[in-house]
Amino acid sequence: MKATLTEKIMARAANRDSVKPGENIWINVDILLTHDVCGPGTIGVFERELGENAQVWDRNKVVIIPDHYIFTADEKAHRNINILRDFVKRQNLPYYYDPGTRDYQGVCHVALPQLGHVRPGEVIFGTDSHTCTHGALGAFATGIGNTDAGFVLGTGKLLVKVPETLRFNLTGSLPQGVTAKDIILRIIGDIGVDGANYCAMEFLGEAVTSLSIEERMTICNMAIEAGGKNGIMNPDEKALEYVRKRTDKPFEPLFADADAPVAAEYNYDVSEFEPCVAAPHLPSNYKPASQCQDIKIDRAYIGSCTGGKIEDFIMAAQILKGRKVKVPTFLVPATVEVAEGLLTEKVGGKALVEVFAAAECEDIAPPSCAACLGGPIDTFGRTSGNEVVISTTNRNFIGRMGSKDSQIYLASPFTAAASAVNGYISDPRAFFAANI
Amino acid sequence: MSSISEPIRGRVYVLEDNIDTDLIIPAEYLNLVPTIPEEYHKLGSYAMAGLPVSFPPFTDKETGKTPYAIMIAGRNFGCGSSREHAPICLGAAGVKAVVAQSYARIFFRNAIATGEVYPLESTERLCDIFKTGDEAEIAADLSTIKDSGGTVHQLKPVGAVAPVIEAGGIFGYARKTGMIGN
Structure with missing residues (x-):
């Protein structure tokens, strides 16, 4: 029977030959991902429901990557990291990437594949809506809440609708x-x-x-x-x-039938x-960048699981090389690996860090989610007034980057960098025409 | 069809389409952990704190509770983040049910899994019919909502998730069906 890739992965995870859309089935989980914002609540649910001495279903399948509120003075944020540390110690979990140590990674959705935890054909649940990122490697991956995650932590299974x-x-x-x-x-x-x-x-x-x-x-x-x-x-x-x-872990990829019923x-x-933006306040407010060139911006932001990978910074550097930004430009590499890449990757013979410094971008922040979702008041790049921001992140809801009065335009790294150079939303193709 | 012990009566708070999780609970409050009782209550006091100031206040500053037992909305309620803090802050504030035309998947699932609020679907666009502050009553069998003029509006059947709702969430359902022990 012809099937989509999602159906094939779910069928295998349910020990069945096939599944149909709309069916509710229990599936086995290969990886549970959590972080500092939802991990403590997930642990809380797990212990409340299954007992303080309950053991996780498989210590090799739990991955905890703190990334949201790391570089902040917020006391509760620090307390939450300590809840994770305590749990990891008690459960003896091997895959924990502790802030402030050499194990620290940064944004979980960029780190998870970099660390080899995403494998084709597997089932990944994460306590973050952008867990869907990992489908890029042929996994079934989706976001869940703390209660579902607490359930997975104890049982390794979840009831899902196909x-x-x-x-x-x-x-x-x-x-x-x-x-x-x-x-x-x-x-x-x-x-x-x-x-x-x-x-x-x-x-x-x-x-x-x-x-x-x-x-x-x-x-x-x-x-x-x-x-x-x-x-x-x-x-x-x-x-x-x-x-x-x-x-080195073995995996068995599955492949979609291109003619499966959908x-x-x-x-x-x-x-x-063409290059585009999503105008405030919904990601669906599509507009070609060329039609927004009268919109003045106050800052540019390049970072997050969506737009803070090394290739995103290479794209930005291709535009910024030999130019200067007209507005404060915030750069937040997603992970430590990306941050290291800023030192080693070159554009026009210069390391990315040099390109960005010469372009007069703000000092590069350490890897984390930072202002993509606002966060605590002291978060790097967080908006505080009526700033108009062009950003390589994923959401432009009211208040998403901090202030309810700021306006967020979502864009590619090329478009964000071109806009930073001009101080207005800009179509980056003009820069290519000028032989960047 | 699912059912609860008695009808849900109270005032409604009315919103339109695409009410996202940043409006329901802004990220600056996600340092609160919902399973810590005092932080659960604090989350309730911040329910809908992301709404622009032009909206009527949702919670009472002194008590941290909402005078609105029912939320009425349009399409795609709860879009955005997987933060379970969203249905939890509504439940902690005193909301019993949300009645929307449709839900973003994760919000719906979190509402059911936690048992914090009933995510019910309307057959009509009720956000154009109800006004914030109106009295309403949701029948105990969760099949209808009656407005203050006495008109009864049909709700969609809760369908396959009814047993999970009746069990009070995913853990209750798993215990009831023998998936996990008591």
């Missing part, structure tokens, strides 16, 4: 200056912030396979902004190689796509 699948066939090749971020913002603009509610978003086609792994992650990462349960892509040789480099199918030729 989602219907929306298939996106992406053909053609992206024009210069147009990125994965522009692809997903365009799709969300077309289908709306609830256009994929409860559904799997399966991305297939040559325009997907020609993307790098990090760019694929950008697309799957924002499936949730269309309401998607998960984003998912076939794990091709590029994906398998990425995973094999990072883990709830809806969308066909896009990405060679027609």
